[in-house]
Amino acid sequence: MARAEAEIAGFGGQILQKQDLPGLGLAISAADIGALMTLPILRARLQRKGIGVTVDRNAIYQPAGTGRSYVRTMIGLPETAACPLQHPVRIGVIDGPVDLAGLRASNVSVVARSVLDADDEPGDRDHATSLAKVIAAASHRGGLPGIAPGARLYMAEAFARNGSKDEMRLDTMVAALGWLVSERVELINLSLAGPRNRVLARAMQAAAARGAILVAAAGNDGRDEVAFPAADPNVISVTAVDARKRRYRSANIGSEIDLAAPGVDILIPGPGEATYRSGTSYAAAVVSGLIARELARNPLKQDEILNRLSDRAEDLGRPGRDSEFGWGLVRGGGC
Structure with a gap:
């Protein structure tokens, strides 16, 4: 993560926030890259340099x-x-x-x-x-x-x-x-x-x-x-x-x-x-x-x-699993 942050800062991006997430065994950083670089190009650049992070928009x-x-x-x-x-x-x-x-x-x-x-x-x-x-x-x-x-x-x-x-x-x-x-x-x-x-x-x-x-x-x-x-x-x-x-x-x-x-x-x-x-x-x-x-x-x-x-489950729609109801209506099995 530190290498990724340094890379982003190196081309003018700004690191806005950093968090360690010990419950997940991960860390996350939010960065503003503005119009400096597209997301696919950033992914490719980090991958090319062997920086193993997952990158996506702050959706x-x-x-x-x-x-x-x-x-x-x-x-x-x-x-x-x-x-x-x-x-x-x-x-x-x-x-x-x-x-x-x-x-x-x-x-x-x-x-x-x-x-x-x-x-x-x-x-x-x-x-x-x-x-x-x-x-x-x-x-x-x-x-x-x-x-x-x-x-x-x-x-x-x-x-x-x-x-x-x-x-x-x-x-x-x-x-x-x-x-x-x-x-x-x-x-x-x-x-x-x-x-x-x-x-x-x-x-x-x-x-x-x-x-x-x-x-x-x-x-x-x-x-x-x-x-x-x-x-x-x-x-x-x-x-x-x-x-x-x-x-x-x-x-x-x-x-x-x-x-x-x-x-x-x-x-x-x-x-x-x-x-x-x-x-x-x-x-x-x-x-x-x-x-x-x-x-x-x-x-x-x-x-x-x-x-x-x-x-x-109670089967609904077409027999078996389907794209509308999945396996069907859930049933609870009583108290």
Whole structure:
């Protein structure tokens, strides 16, 4: 990394930020090369000099979601019985800031940490707070329990406000991954979407190599292409279906889809009135909750988890795995 930084500085580039990520066994630097050199030329230059680093743009990621009490019944859990986990499971969520008081009112055990820069304006709290309730709410007014009550959530607050949108830079996302792995989370939920990126792929590969199971939303662009990071081979990719088991109209499709889960009109409890949310974000949160239930029974690896869920899945669409529903609708196996 030091050689790469020296090379960039040597042709006039500026090193903006450096971080060690001991949880991943990596380091990351952000650099501004302006119009001095194109990205392909920089990669080739570093490779030619034997400098073994992964280089890509500091890409932008956005929330992959923009509620209904059918969810638990649809996936094979009792409608109202909480069915708490037999043993605590640590779940990481990379998203925006959270309403800690609201989560604690829903009996969610949560640790939150911001990985934003000091001058970043934190993003909206709604998306991350809703995901946390879908995954782990134990009891609340006006809604049903989450999928995995008793899980301990580690919320990495990485979305910042940019004008009218919430955005996550690559460097903050990788920093969030590093923190979560250092906290020994067993599972990481990525309800976000953006472009393919080599640095993020490298970081996720490192997280997976350290035993973290990665779950991501397929994205809501209505395209014949699964969004990144869900398209990465180290990730379990999740699409959304409605109460009639139809694919969410805005969900992306592609060969990387692994599983489908409820994600249309998902009931999200207060503190005030309950609201409804739709998107592959929430389907990914449902699958994360089900995986936590599996991990509470047995310490399984990602391929073992996927095999269990795909074997139990209800086949939708064309027979076998397909690009709309993957292996089909996830099923929970009861309390």
